[in-house]
Amino acid sequence: MPQTETSGLRSLSLFSGGGGLDLGFERAGFEHVASYEIMEEAAQTLQKARPDWLVHGGSEGDVRNVDFKQWHGTVDVIHGGPPCQPFSNAGRQRGHLDERDMWPQFVRAVREIRPAAFVGENVPALGSAKFSEYVAENITGPLSQNYHVTSVVLQASDFGVPQVRKRIFFVGFRNKKIANRWKTPETTHYWGDAAIDDRAQRCxxxxxxxxxxxxxxxxxxxxxxxxxxxxxxxxxxxxxxxxxxxxxxxxxxxxxxxxxxxxxxxxxxxxxxxxxxxxxxxxxxxxxxxxxxxxxxxxxxxxxxNAVPPPLAYAVASSVAAALRK
Ligand SMILES: C[S@@+](CC[C@H](N)C(=O)[O-])C[C@H]1O[C@@H](n2cnc3c(N)ncnc32)[C@H](O)[C@@H]1O
Structure with a gap:
């Protein structure tokens, strides 16, 4: 995962956890605006890793308490992975009935800040038929009023991570032209016998x-x-x-x-x-x-x-930066 030169694009992180997405966005050249994370230890991890970042942790980091309008005009991309437990195959899959469902807060942040783009991440089960109604009502429906939204499922080993780990990403752009030039990140690695693409390296x-x-x-x-x-x-x-x-x-x-x-x-x-x-x-x-x-x-x-593997986060962040920069 190289360090891309600063692009001048600014990113705000919600549900930051230990910083998988934050690190990927940083490496892709984004300027970090702030992180919000309710778990003290995770916020401390971020602060220790990057002493110069603005990290809100504990009750200050609870997105439910934040008036996001304060960030309007200062953020180009919002990214975040709301807790996946309401949707995970390993959990009870109660969706919006689960009090940990924070997608409505993610949507509120996007609506209040109105960034050029957003990236919301979760377990792939959220892309399954079981949750299609949930997604339409709570994520793509409200966000599509002002954004062109696509979702894509990516496999971490395609980006050099030695693990089978799929994640779904909802990527949205306010501007249609920019949305049209966004490309799904290209696989950089392969696992198995044959490379599909000779530019890819073996994972x-x-x-x-x-x-x-x-x-x-x-x-x-x-x-x-x-x-x-x-x-x-x-x-x-x-x-x-x-x-x-x-x-x-x-x-x-x-x-x-x-x-x-x-x-x-x-x-x-x-x-x-x-x-x-x-x-x-x-x-x-x-x-x-x-x-x-x-x-x-x-x-x-x-x-x-809980993290998005940083190399996967980097690939997604780079693809968003490429679309915004041109
Ligand atoms: C799936 S993890 C995010 C992982 C992160 N995207 C990464 O790549 O490392 C979800 C995080 O949301 C945090 N969280 C849950 N409820 C929250 C809330 N109300 N406000 C802020 N963070 C919250 C959890 O503590 C957890 O760290």
Whole structure:
């Protein structure tokens, strides 16, 4: 993920979490205006990573309390991933009946600020038939009154992240001409035998990305848990039974993730499989190794698991910048 020169385009971040989208937008040349995030630890992570950013955390970061009109005229792009639990396959999928549904707040922010563009992100289940009515009524319907809105599902491994992880992005532009020149980000990596495009590079498998010895097979990591869901305080990144099977095959232990590599090495998994640490999980999600996640292990795993992998965020942010800049 290179650092693109500053474009002069300004971005405001909502539901910033540990900063996957924020970092991707920064690397794509956006000037950071402010972040809003209700979870103190996640806001602290952002502030530690970027001391010069304006980060609102805790109740100050609660988007429900913000009068967004204050940002009118100072923001080109709003981006954010409202909590995915109301829609996630791993949750109860109660949509708007779930009090964590924050899409109405995202829509309010866009309407009050009226930026040139927005990017809203979520789990791919939001693009499924089950939620088509929800999306039409609460996202595309209200936003289409002033924006040309498209949605696209992207796969993280197509952008070099060693994990199977799909996310849906709603991208909207106020100006029709700009909307028409926006292009879905081009795949930069491939997994498997053959490159579809000779410009794409091979994506690393999980074992290779973690620098583990060759055991005769490798694969992408299964989708890691978008945690802080399910039992609190979990230090497992497991999302499903299928994920467990894949980790087993790769001889990697996805439970009891250690705070750091030294503790992981000192605390062997019973079956001899490789015990993961927080920096390993950050790597599986495409974060730089020096991104300073703050909080207890389960909190840092929550911030990592909730994030848009930065290389994927970078690809989306770059595509939006390219459309706006021309
Ligand atoms: C899916 S995560 C976003 C991850 C982020 N886009 C990234 O790439 O790292 C959703 C975030 O919304 C935050 N959140 C939930 N309710 C909120 C609220 N009312 N105001 C601000 N943030 C909120 C959660 O704490 C969580 O960190």
């Amino acid at each position: 690393m498998g999980l074992r290779e990305a973690l620098g583990l010895p060759d055991i005769g097979l490798d694969d992408l990591s299964p989708t890691i848990r978008s945690s802080l869901t399910g039992p609190r305080h979990t230090t497992s990144i497991l999302n499903s039974v299928a994920a467990q099977r894949r980790f087993e095959k790769l001889e990697i232990w996805p439970n009891g993730v250690a705070a750091d590599r030294e503790s992981a090495r000192a605390f062997l998994a019973k079956n001899g499989h490789f015990r993961l640490s927080v920096p390993d999980v950050a790597l599986i999600q495409g974060f730089p190794q020096d991104w300073p996640f703050v909080g207890a292990t389960y909190m840092t795993l929550g911030q990592i698991g």
